[in-house]
Amino acid sequence: MKIRIDNNRQKIPLTNGQMSFWYIYQLTKETANHFLPYEFDGPLQTEHLEKVLNTLLQDNEILRVSVSDWCAIQYVCPYEYFHLPYVDLSRFSDSAIATAMGELFLKYCAPNFDLMRPPLLRACLVKLAPQKHLLMLITPHFAMDGAALHQLDIELRTLYKKALQGKPLRTTGKLSLASYISQEQVKKNTQSESAEQFWLKQLEGIEHTYFDQSLLDISNCCRRGVFIPLSQPQLNLIGRWCSEYQLTQQMVFLALFAKVISKVTGNTSLCLTTVQENRDIDGARELFGALLTSLPIPIRNLDTQPFDELFAQVKKTTLAVYEYRHVSWSTPLSILGENKIQNRPWWLEVLTAFSGTYHFMSQESGLSPLALKDFATIAAADIEDNKNVKLLGPQCRAMTINVNMLPSFYEPKNQFNEALDLDQETCQITLQRQLDFPLPPDESEWEKDVLNFYIENHAVKGPGIRVSHQCLTSDAEQLLKEEFEGVLEVELSDGDHKFASGI
Known part of the structure; x- marks a missing residue:
């Protein structure tokens, strides 16, 4: 570069x-x-x-x-x-x-x-x-x-x-x-040629996720949500799964939320998106910037697989996808978008044909030769969704499901506190979670069709999952909460039974 x-x-x-x-x-x-x-x-x-x-x-x-x-x-x-x-x-x-x-x-x-x-x-x-x-x-x-x-x-x-x-x-x-981007581009260029075939295979047969109309409220475009606390027995269970099946916490939560979303929507072959803050390059942990990579994780057969098989599937898929973390996010999203488009508009054909020329004109950007085609396909899929929503209702908008682990959840707390210790004789610095004045509603549209699950250690509420969205009803929030707690409760009960039986 x-x-x-x-x-x-x-x-x-x-x-x-x-x-x-x-x-x-x-x-x-x-x-x-x-x-x-x-x-x-x-x-x-x-x-x-x-x-x-x-x-x-x-x-x-x-x-x-x-x-x-x-x-x-x-x-x-x-x-x-x-x-x-x-x-x-x-x-x-x-x-x-x-x-x-x-x-x-x-x-x-x-x-x-x-x-x-x-x-x-x-x-x-x-x-x-x-x-x-x-x-x-x-x-x-x-x-x-x-x-x-x-x-x-x-x-x-x-x-x-x-x-x-x-x-x-x-x-x-x-x-x-510049040094980070230079190293990232080297990694990206080594995988660009095989990326499309990799993602075509990974995403084959995956269905978009749609919520029932009774669970949707798009008249209220304000960002809102619910907090699902994690109890110590639940955290212990997640830790036991990580140890027993050699999983990361992220993999466990992907499996859990795949089960929950499948139960709520009926989709048994779905795709979750997880954000990997891409800091495996030396020195990147201290670097400011948006270094994250959005990784679609396809998960299949959710109606038939027990948890041990589901964990194995999620682990295998996540590790395979992780190898392509430096490839542009637009490659898999354009493949998913293509599946929504019934009749390709003329302008999409034009931009697809122009993609190579745009790549030549913008070589300094490091974009892939198909970047413009990918961007146009994603936009066309969004337009298709909007058209279907107007004609048939909000249940026709495909939902993106993000499962994101925040540093507050996985960073060692004792090291974090020691690093931030300040002289008590000066002043105490607190990043406030609860303010003394009301904030205006957030009506931004960039995540209007996104359901976010943020796994965090909240400064006030403790460890848990913050559900954030702009499109669900309060009943849908409660349903997600109950299904998540229900999945863990069943596994906790089974674990207690096995322990009591000496299994």
Whole structure:
């Protein structure tokens, strides 16, 4: 991969993870912002906090990129000083503070980013009381995946502690974005030729997942959901499965949710999607950016397989799919999309024919020769879904089912706490999960047909699964919760019976 300098800006392709968000941005102009509200309880040195944010901008190129609109290229721009906005609400009443915070959220958090205009970071420091501040941090999903947010949390706390101690803040030896992308592209290029045949075989016979109309409510487009707590016996059972069948936790949850979705929808040969935060390249664990890879996991025969056979199937498939994690996400999604299209529109034929030319014109992006064809097929499938929904009803929209493990669930808690320990005499830093002001409803459309299962260790609720969506009824939420708990309850009861019988 050749790195070029254009107007004092480094010109590099996008990561595989960024590519999916770039595609969504082209269609919707939505950036799926992360909102990180950090509460500082105690005496705060505001000048040190501003230095910390500027250090983050200096050390992490992804926060300084400008993204091309027509081609999957980003430009790493020179660092410019960031002035932290400051708002003093400490003399306001509680109700006035809540109103003002809602207005600040609409100003800083709600608007989508213009990916052509860095920095890809917004912030505002709000004084709520003499010894209490709230730092509002906002980044687009294009710049941060879950592992990057975890790393941001570590660096923010560590850098602030260093600033108080008068230590240098700049980090040396951090993997550059260009170096990561260069290594990722080498891996991708070695598999590109065989990727399509691999995915055609993997996805053969897989059916799209549709929910019954009685379980759908598309009139309410606000993001909503339910939390399913995991008890200690349930966690012990999952751990026992991991040990007995040599599985990762991710594989266990894929099998569990495949069972649940199959029971709820009747689909016995379905595809779940899992997000692998792709950080197997040396130094990538500390790198900011969307490095995730979206991996479709096809699962078959859910009506007949006992759990031991299901676990074996999920393990075999996940390991096979994982070998192709550096190949573009658009390859399998276009195959799934093709299965929805009954009559190919003329413009899809034109864009398919033009795909090779587009590849030649945008060689610096590292896109595959079939990228434009893939993008067009995915868009055509979405249009087909929308047409069917208008004619026949919401039950005709195929659902994407994501099963995502967040770092809070699998990171060793004792190491995490030790890394983030701060001097108690300064101030306590807390990433707030429950705010004192109401947030406006999230009506973004980029995941309107997606059902997300986030496996996490919630700061307040503990370990569990956060179900997030924009299309289900409350009855459907309860049904998913009951089916999940029911599957585990049956297995726990069987385990107790075997233990009592000495089996």
